[in-house]
Amino acid sequence: MTREAPTRPSRRPAPRSATTLASAVVALVALGLALTLSGCVGDAGAPEDDTAPAPIATMGQPIPTGDGVLTIGALVPLAGADAPVGQAALAGMELAARDIHTAGGVPGTRLVIIHADAAAPGALAGLVARGADVVVGAVGGDALVTAGNDGSAAGVAVLGLQPGTGVDDAAFDERLFGSDPGLTSTASGVEGYDAVVLVALAALASGDDGAVSIARFLPEVSVGDTECASFGACSDALRSRLGVRYAGALGTLPATAPVLAGATG
Template identity: 45%
Template sequence: MTHSHRRARGRVARIATLTLVCAVVPMALAGCFGSAPADPSSPPSPVASMAQPIPTGDGILTIGALIPLSGANAALGAAELAGIELAARDIDEAGGMHRSSIVVLHGDAGDGGSTRASDAVTVFAGRGVDAIVGPSTADVFDAVDAAAATAGIPAISAVADPVSIDEGFAARLRSSDPTLADTRFGAESYDATVLIALAAQLAGDDGRSSIAEFLPAVTSGAAACSSYGECLASLKAPGGIRYTGVTGQLTTDAGATSAGALRLIGLRR
């Protein structure tokens, strides 16, 4: 064999060895010749820290609407659902949560009382719901609180009388449901949905623990904002954001009793 042939075989052997190394090196190295450029449409991947839970979301914010779809309070449920769906539409039109549309799943907190409401939470847990809006009826509140805590799902519930809304917002609710006869709790459900989306956006993650961690922050900052789009633009403002919403007096304080007040439930810290 000539010297040139031996050198050629040596090159082939080295190439074969390099190929084998590329096949078995862990994916963290992203290949032998550099990683592919990042997809600009991908949501940011936050780094976990003491102030930020480990991301557990899938990039799609899924909200469970736990409302009375049957029974004596079905009219309230229709208004609540209209508020949730209107908020989801406004959020999507403002760019979505990390550029993804919101998914809304329905659960009945009407006929069947506490047992049916608790069962709906269990179904939500199995279907990957990230946060719950509702219920607004006192008879199932405690059962939902306990079931959501067991499932580890944060929930926002109206805990007081509904706030009065102007005809302009009532008309917006009816754009989601033209048959709407009663608009009570539509504003509270709208604001709860926006709060959840802002918390997920601020956390950089739609996971349950991330939403729960950041929900209080979006109502306690220095920069007031009254819509999802406005708050999104101010998300990095010094001192944080304070979403005032349709009701104009939002809080997640467990002791809140004023009209339109919302309470963060389903958590055991």
């Protein structure tokens, strides 16, 4: 059934709280809890070409720990005043997953996005229990602060991105509405999109979808000499053995590497 898209709102929503996506911080964290969570948002499928690229040589290569499924957990607000921000972030993540698949994906790897309400008790632990390799969410939120300081057993990469710069892009917003016609705001949509692209590029660069490899290679796709604004362009550069800097879908990501904290492996 075709749904009519609502009147397009501004990318700027009602005032955002600490649940908004916040900036360029990556940490390996460990959680040993097992709780329930939400279902699958999107599955980009596996590309037909399963020839994995060799990892690029400018960084040490961790021992591969991936299982062929790159699972990204979205820890975003899904209820209350900040729900439009979380829904837009999810729409951006789904859109990125489809664009990555269309561009050839990460060879031999299936990309899956799962989600949980950032305000729900045990939400982060539940994403980890469901097999998230990477959790994307609000660094300022209590759950990710706890995650970044946790030192127990099982590792997951945690990534937060800076809230938008206020740049509006009508074409990108239209694409977000195509992903979810029910959106009432597009704020944080591009941040969700860029987070997924960065994670997929790190997996491509490392030749592994494990959390340790992704955390280790996120800087490698953030500060290289070759600037690119899409997964396809960046993956072409990586296959040519070039260091890349993903500049973001709107070209607004800062030219600085994500900070690694507590990386292990």
